[in-house]
Amino acid sequence: MSHEFARAERIGAEMRRLLAVLVHDELRDPRIGMVTIHEVRVSRDLAHAKVFYTCLDDAKVTESGRILRQSAGFLRRRLGQLMKVRTIPELDFTFDRSVAEGNRLSALIDRAVAQDRARHDEAD
Numbered sequence: 001m002s003h004e005f006a007r008a009e010r011i012g013a014e015m016r017r018l019l020a021v022l023v024h025d026e027l028r029d030p031r032i033g034m035v036t037i038h039e040v041r042v043s044r045d046l047a048h049a050k051v052f053y054t055c056l057d058d059a060k061v062t063e064s065g066r067i068l069r070q071s072a073g074f075l076r077r078r079l080g081q082l083m084k085v086r087t088i089p090e091l092d093f094t095f096d097r098s099v100a101e102g103n104r105l106s107a108l109i110d111r112a113v114a115q116d117r118a119r120h121d122e123a124d
Helices: 003-026 058-070 072-082 097-123
Strands: 035-042 048-055 090-095
Touching: 003 035, 003 048, 003 072, 048 058, 058 072, 058 090, 072 090
Parallel strands: 048 090
Antiparallel strands: 035 048
16 A cells, blocks of 8 residues: 555544544534534645535535535635644545445345235244
């Protein structure tokens, strides 16, 4: 693994941890839903960071994303105060559909297993 990639990964992990706290504790907008920061992928040149988030309330996904994007400058400044790096990457917030898709697939599997079990019980 290259030195640049390892550094970008370390910075991304620290940014994820700090952003989770900042979003929870310092974004005082009541319109934002229960947001979880899942992953931060930092480019090798450390100029950009893609921040993947999920939202507990499906109805607030769009509004939460808008608020996160509007708050990117504030969050970036706070990261600059908290992290020991020369420059903080630009933040690009992206809704992480993989968690919702995983939950949907899990529910489908559970339903199929329950239906199969019910059919099996009827046959006995």
